[in-house]
Every structure is written in C-alpha cells, then in structure tokens.
Amino acid sequence: MRVSQLLNPTLREVPAEAEVISHQLMLRAGYIRKAAAGIYTYLPLGWRVIRKIEQIVREEMDAKGGQEVMLPIVQPAELWRETGRWDVYGPEMFRLRDRHDREFCLGPTHEEIITDLVRGELRSYKQLPLLLYQIQNKYRDERRPRFGLMRGREFIMKDLYSFDRDPESSKESYRKMYDAYERIYSRCGLTYRAVEADAGAIGGTGGSHEFMVLAESGEAAVVFCSDCSYAANVEKAECLPRYAPEDQSLKEKTGEVHTPGTKTIEQVASFLGISKTSLIKTLAYKGDEKFFLVLVRGDREINEIKVNNALGPFVNLRMAEPEEVNSVLNCEPGFVGPVGLPKEIFIAADLEVAEMKSAVCGANKKDYHLLNVVCGKDFVPAKIADLRTVTPGEPCPKCGGSLKEARGIEVGQVFNLGTKYSEKLHATYLDDKGKEQVCYMGCYGVGVSRTMAAAIEQNNDENGIIWPMPIAPYHCIVVPVTLKDSEVVSVAENIYKKLNSLGVETVLDDRDERPGVKFKDADLVGYPLRVTIGQKAMAEGKVELVYRATKQTELIPVEQVCDTIERIVKEALSIVTCD
Numbered sequence: 087m088r089v090s091q092l093l094n095p096t097l098r099e100v101p102a103e104a105e106v107i108s109h110q111l112m113l114r115a116g117y118i119r120k121a122a123a124g125i126y127t128y129l130p131l132g133w134r135v136i137r138k139i140e141q142i143v144r145e146e147m148d149a150k151g152g153q154e155v156m157l158p159i160v161q162p163a164e165l166w167r168e169t170g171r172w173d174v175y176g177p178e179m180f181r182l183r184d185r186h187d188r189e190f191c192l193g194p195t196h197e198e199i200i201t202d203l204v205r206g207e208l209r210s211y212k213q214l215p216l217l218l219y220q221i222q223n224k225y226r227d228e229r230r231p232r233f234g235l236m237r238g239r240e241f242i243m244k245d246l247y248s249f250d251r252d253p254e255s256s257k258e259s260y261r262k263m264y265d266a267y268e269r270i271y272s273r274c275g276l277t278y279r280a281v282e283a284d285a286g287a288i289g290g291t292g293g294s295h296e297f298m299v300l301a302e303s304g305e306a307a308v309v310f311c312s313d314c315s316y317a318a319n320v321e322k323a324e325c326l327p328r329y330a331p332e333d334q335s336l337k338e339k340t341g342e343v344h345t346p347g348t349k350t351i352e353q354v355a356s357f358l359g360i361s362k363t364s365l366i367k368t369l370a371y372k373g374d375e376k377f378f379l380v381l382v383r384g385d386r387e388i389n390e391i392k393v394n395n396a397l398g399p400f401v402n403l404r405m406a407e408p409e410e411v412n413s414v415l416n417c418e419p420g421f422v423g424p425v426g427l428p429k430e431i432f433i434a435a436d437l438e439v440a441e442m443k444s445a446v447c448g449a450n451k452k453d454y455h456l457l458n459v460v461c462g463k464d465f466v467p468a469k470i471a472d473l474r475t476v477t478p479g480e481p482c483p484k485c486g487g488s489l490k491e492a493r494g495i496e497v498g499q500v501f502n503l504g505t506k507y508s509e510k511l512h513a514t515y516l517d518d519k520g521k522e523q524v525c526y527m528g529c530y531g532v533g534v535s536r537t538m539a540a541a542i543e544q545n546n547d548e549n550g551i552i553w554p555m556p557i558a559p560y561h562c563i564v565v566p567v568t569l570k571d572s573e574v575v576s577v578a579e580n581i582y583k584k585l586n587s588l589g590v591e592t593v594l595d596d597r598d599e600r601p602g603v604k605f606k607d608a609d610l611v612g613y614p615l616r617v618t619i620g621q622k623a624m625a626e627g628k629v630e631l632v633y634r635a636t637k638q639t640e641l642i643p644v645e646q647v648c649d650t651i652e653r654i655v656k657e658a659l660s661i662v663t664c665d
Contacts, residue, residue, distance in 0.1 A: 088594050094131055105232060124237070126238065138557045157222065163188075169506075170510070211251055236539050245531045267530070276537075294501045298497070309478065327440075330363035378431070381434065383438045386474040389475040396434065423448030444460075497540050498531060498533060565604050581629070
C-alpha cells in the first residue's frame with residue numbers, strides 16, 4: 087500500500103473529546119472516527135488491526151475444537167423472559183419493537199439465543215462436548231460511554247459457549263479456554279495477567295477469571311501475590327480478617343459520648359483521639375426494596391460487589407438516601423450504628439467487625455457515638471461475611487505472602503455457568519442410559535476492539551503508538567527522504583516491492599512531503615519497523631533501519647535489508663504459534 091493512496095487522516099492536535107491515550111492516539115493516527123457517543127467507524131488501518139486480532143482468536147478457538155457460527159444481533163424478548171433476564175438486565179439493554187409490536191433487543195450477550203439453538207439441535211451425549219463461537223458486534227447502552235473503544239455502546243466481541251455432560255467435563259472445557267486465552271494474549275504481544283473475578287450479570291456459580299492487560303492507565307485494580315500464582319480483581323479478592331490492637335484509652339469508658347459535628351470516620355477518630363481501626367463504619371443500603379446496614383472497620387472500604395453477592399443478588403444495589411435513612415432509623419447518616427435497632431433491621435457485618443473489642447459506633451442519635459461496643463454482645467448481625475475491599479500489603483489468602491497491586495484493562499473473561507441457562511431453557515440431552523440430563527455450560531468472551539485499545543494503552547510513547555508486531559496494521563514502512571533523487575526513489579520502490587513479495591506487510595510513503603512530516607506520521611501510526619532511504623547513507627550503499635519500540639537505528643547494506651527485515655518479522659510472529 088502506498089501512503090498517497092491510503093485513507094489515513096492524521097491529526098496534529100489532541101482531540102478535546104479524548105480522555106485516555108488510546109482514544110487520543112487512535113483518533114490522531116487515523117484509526118477510528120466517531121459516529122455517535124460510544125459508536126465508531128474503523129478506518130483502514132484500524133480495521134487491519136481488528137482483523138489481525140480476530141484471526142489470532144479464530145486460530146486459537148479452532149485449535150481447541152471451537153466451531154464458528156453467526157448468531158442474530160436482534161433477539162426476541164421471549165427468550166430473555168424465559169431466563170428472567172428481560173426485566174433484570176437493566177437500562178444498558180437496547181430494546182425495540184417491530185411493526186407488529188413484538189419486543190426485541192440488540193444483543194448485549196448471547197447466552198439465551200445460543201442455548202435456544204442448542205436445545206433444538208442437541209439429542210445425544212455423543213454430540214458433546216460442543217464448543218460454538220462467534221465474532222460479532224455487541225450493543226450496550228452505557229450511561230456514560232467514554233474512553234473511545236474502552237467503553238462503547240457498540241463493540242466487537244468473540245463469545246464462545248461450551249456445552250458439556252457434567253461438571254467435570256465442563257471444567258475441562260473451561261481449562262481449554264483458559265489455556266487458549268493465555269495463547270491469544272501472548273500471540274498479541276501483550277503483558278497480561280489472569281485474575282479471579284466476579285461473574286456479574288452473566289452469572290453462574292462455577293467461577294470466573296478475567297484476563298487483564300497490565301497498564302498504568304487501567305480502570306480496574308488487581309492484586310497479586312509476590313510468592314504464589316494467586317491474582318484477583320479487587321472486587322473479587324478474598325480478604326482475611328486482620329487483628330487491630332485495642333485502643334487502651336477506651337478501656338475504662340462506656341456509653342454515649344457527645345461528638346458534635348463529627349459525621350465522618352476521620353472526624354470521629356480525631357475528636358476522640360483514637361485510631362480508625364477502633365471505629366465501626368455503618369452504611370445504609372437499599373437492595374431493590376430491602377433496607378439494611380453494612381458494617382466494616384473504620385479503616386476499611388465496603389466492597390459493594392461482595393455485598394451484592396452475600397445479600398442479593400439485587401437488580402439495583404445502592405446507598406440509601408439521607409431521607410430514607412431518616413425515615414427508617416429516625417437518624418441522619420453519620421451517626422448511625424448497629425446498637426438498639428429494631429429486630430427487623432437487617433445488619434451485615436464484615437469478618438473483622440465480628441472480632442472487634444472496645445469499638446466505637448454511631449448512637450443513632452445526632453452528635454452522639456457509643457463507646458466500648460462489642461459484636462455479639464451489644465448487637466448481633468444477621469450475616470457475617472467478607473464484605474470489604476482488599477488493600478495492597480495484606481496477606482495472600484492462599485499462601486500468606488504479601489499482596490501487590492497493579493492496574494489492568496479487562497480484555498477477556500471466562501465463566502463456568504453451570505446449569506443457570508440450560509435449566510431455564512431446558513437444554514438437555516439423553517445420556518448413555520437414555521435418561522434426560524441438563525447440559526453444563528460455560529461462556530468465554532474476548533473483547534476484540536477493547537484488546538486493540540488496551541494494546542495501545544500498554545504500548546505508546548510521546549510520539550505515538552508502538553504496535554506489537556503480530557497486530558500491527560503493517561510490519562514496515564519504507565520512507566524515501568526525497569522524491570527528487572531518482573536513485574533514492576528507485577531503491578525505495580525496489581525494497582517496498584521485495585518486502586511485500588517476502589510476505590512482510592509494507593507501506594511506501596510516496597508523498598511529496600518533508601522527511602520530518604513522514605517520520606512523525608510513521609511514529610504516530612506505530613509501524614514496528616521503518617526503512618529510511620537517504621542520499622547520505624545511499625552514498626555508502628546503505629539504508630537506515632529504525633526500530634519503533636527501542637528507537638534503535640542500524641545502517642544496513644541495501645542488498646541485505648530485505649532479508650534482515652524478513653528475519654525480524656518472522657521471529658516476532660513465531661514467538662507463540664498454534665499447536
């Protein structure tokens with residue numbers, strides 16, 4: 087491809103709408119253009135990257151026995167009502183009616199429709215295991231679409247669904263997909279980590295892992311052990327209770343204490359001259375129509391994912407509004423506590439709260455707190471569970487090592503669904519004794535467009551994108567510094583043609599532009615290799631080979647440069663290959 091013919095409109099200024107580096111660079115480098123909020127057009131270079139990621143995904147899915155299908159984007163409401171998700175999925179679902187007033191949605195995910203397909207076609211255990219996948223657009227009406235391809239309303243995703251006879255064979259399918267995902271992200275040239283994760287709206291009780299591309303700009307926090315393989319999203323990470331010494335200044339005090347104007351943990355701790363570890367933080371929540379209190383130690387943060395899993399699941403979990411707290415407890419937030427409440431008030435306490443002695447909590451009375459409160463004596467929680475968010479430095483729940491924190495971008499997730507969907511949709515098979523059995527399912531997603539964005543978040547510098555070779559739109563760009571020198575032009579043309587004949591995907595910058603403009607565009611777009619043909623080097627029979635990632639420059643004889651580049655590209659593409 088010649089740059090003069092390539093639709094690659096680059097921008098010098100950072101677009102005001104772009105908040106994260108991947109969004110900025112994809113707009114500036116001419117990979118995407120915005121059609122509407124959270125909806126983008128892929129330009130030629132962007133689409134080449136997408137197709138390369140898709141090809142890697144296809145090869146790895148096929149290698150594990152996956153069969154590609156194409157499911158409808160427009161899905162009938164009846165299927166979603168069978169599983170109960172039509173009314174609970176929430177406002178993220180695009181809903182529509184046809185001319186006959188029948189309800190449909192734009193597929194945010196495809197568990198219902200794939201299970202409906204399989205229940206109509208599956209008869210015998212001999213047809214299992216069955217691995218079906220597609221690569222297709224998904225639609226979710228995000229409240230605040232942002233960060234370009236990172237959180238859009240239309241995005242490209244690979245989703246595979248496994249159907250198995252029993253839990254053990256379902257675990258085997260899960261292991262196959264887990265291994266395939268490791269190969270996918272390795273082949274894409276990305277630094278990633280698989281972490282334990284919450285199953286979220288997809289559901290299932292068999293476990294889930296997220297695949298996180300590590301990047302400082304990542305929107306998700308993950309923790310990992312320095313001594314073993316344990317890693318988890320902070321929403322999922324198990325927290326071991328840690329003992330905090332009793333505050334001796336509270337030992338001889340009891341009952342109510344006047345604490346005027348102290349609504350926050352920090353204010354109360356400062357007013358009483360005690361540590362935050364001696365305080366019980368009490369927050370009121372509404373889960374759908376249910377009102378309840380959640381207690382954690384004063385130095386901890388409540389993990390709403392864990393609260394939802396322990397007490398729900400709820401369609402709409404939120405903190406109660408001040409007026410709601412007042413109407414139920416006759417007390418304003420900031421002074422709420424678990425002591426002396428009516429029995430119908432549900433109290434959930436974190437594991438650490440259950441071990442606290444000489445604690446301080448709200449007195450359910452404005453400007454007052456209670457001293458020397460003991461869980462089990464002064465109040466009895468209806469539920470004691472791990473309800474808090476992990477912090478770096480805590481002990482690993484598996485081996486006791488120290489947990490470290492990193493930022494990550496979720497690019498894939500695997501779910502062991504069990505029989506959540508197959509039971510409701512009656513997806514069954516006849517076993518070897520002729521008895522009807524329910525299928526065990528798994529669900530496995532790769533965010534294809536998100537992987538493209540995550541790769542940029544992980545690989546960039548002040549000049550632009552630094553593509554890993556396997557997913558770069560082109561491997562190499564050939565740049566003649568002038569079009570006025572016939573020898574320079576001729577050498578550039580010959581190198582360009584030979585590289586393409588060798589299978590090295592190459593572009594030729596044949597524009598009549600200053601060298602500086604060409605170099606800036608090449609760095610911005612992120613071609614892994616650049617061959618520069620200049621008059622000075624040509625006088626010695628050499629050309630410059632520039633490595634985008636390291637900025638290293640080599641002078642290589644003209645007759646050797648194509649073979650050198652072919653070797654570099656082949657080595658980069660053969661780091662991980664399919665079995």
